[in-house]
Amino acid sequence: GESVGLHLPTLSVQEGDNSIINCAYSNSASDYFIWYKQESGKGPQFIIDIRSNMDKRQGQRVTVLLNKTVKHLSLQIAATQPGDSAVYFCAEPPSGTYKYIFGTGTRLKVLA
Amino acid sequence: NAGVTQTPKFRVLKTGQSMTLLCAQDMNHEYMYWYRQDPGMGLRLIHYSVGEGTTAKGEVPDGYNVSRLKKQNFLLGLESAAPSQTSVYFCASSLSRPLNQPQHFGDGTRLSIL
Numbered sequence: 001g002e003s004v005g006l007h008l009p010t011l012s013v014q015e016g017d018n019s020i021i022n023c024a025y026s027n028s029a030s031d032y033f034i035w036y037k038q039e040s041g042k043g044p045q046f047i048i049d050i051r052s053n054m055d056k057r058q059g060q061r062v063t064v065l066l067n068k069t070v071k072h073l074s075l076q077i078a079a080t081q082p083g084d085s086a087v088y089f090c091a092e093p094p095s096g097t098y099k100y101i102f103g104t105g106t107r108l109k110v111l112a
Numbered sequence: 113n114a115g116v117t118q119t120p121k122f123r124v125l126k127t128g129q130s131m132t133l134l135c136a137q138d139m140n141h142e143y144m145y146w147y148r149q150d151p152g153m154g155l156r157l158i159h160y161s162v163g164e165g166t167t168a169k170g171e172v173p174d175g176y177n178v179s180r181l182k183k184q185n186f187l188l189g190l191e192s193a194a195p196s197q198t199s200v201y202f203c204a205s206s207l208s209r210p211l212n213q214p215q216h217f218g219d220g221t222r223l224s225i226l
Contacts, residue, residue: 031212032212034214034215036217041219041220042219042220043116043202043204043217043218043219043220044155044202044204044215044217045217046214046215046216049212049214051212089154091215093212093213098143098160098162098168099157099160099170099171100155100157100215102154102155103154104152104153104154105154
């Protein structure tokens with residue numbers, strides 16, 4: 001069945017280092033992916049998205065990479081800051097349906 | 113710009129009580145969703161609406177009802193609360209069909225059923 005999942009439940013990164021959060025998907029027909037950030041006590045916040053006709057997309061300090069060959073996407077955060085501490089998860093709206101598929105998330109901990 | 117607003121933010125209920133959670137969005141979005149989020153399980157879709165006057169079941173609809181009488185509001189009702197419904201509930205909206213459109217979320221309602 002379709003699934004969007006994450007490789008690691010927790011990632012600890014030293015402040016100032018780069019962070020890489022990974023996500024695997026199973027539906028090869030998926031054409032759009034979203035990354036969300038969820039801080040404690042808050043709702044998911046849209047970070048960046050990417051369409052399947054792209055391999056890479058950059059935002060402010062964040063980059064999403066899409067590898068369609070192995071059905072994998074990653075979120076890279078440059079110069080990780082304490083404010084980046086949160087749960088990050090990817091999401092996929094399957095083609096032809098209204099329902100998004102969310103991963104359970106990776107918790108990013110930024111060490112001072 | 114408020115985005116998606118959920119009320120209340122917290123609530124404690126006794127088993128068997130009923131209540132309604134309110135979601136309001138000011139972005140003129142067509143689509144609205146209700147999710148529950150439990151530890152280790154990610155977001156699960158309860159019900160959704162693709163426009164004013166429409167509702168549809170998601171993955172876990174049992175024990176919940178919804179209404180979308182106005183485009184900007186999406187109500188989630190618990191008719192007879194059960195401890196298994198203890199969760200954090202999130203409302204979301206999107207401009208149109210999910211294809212190539214992100215959802216925008218509220219900050220959640222934390223509900224405890226005793």
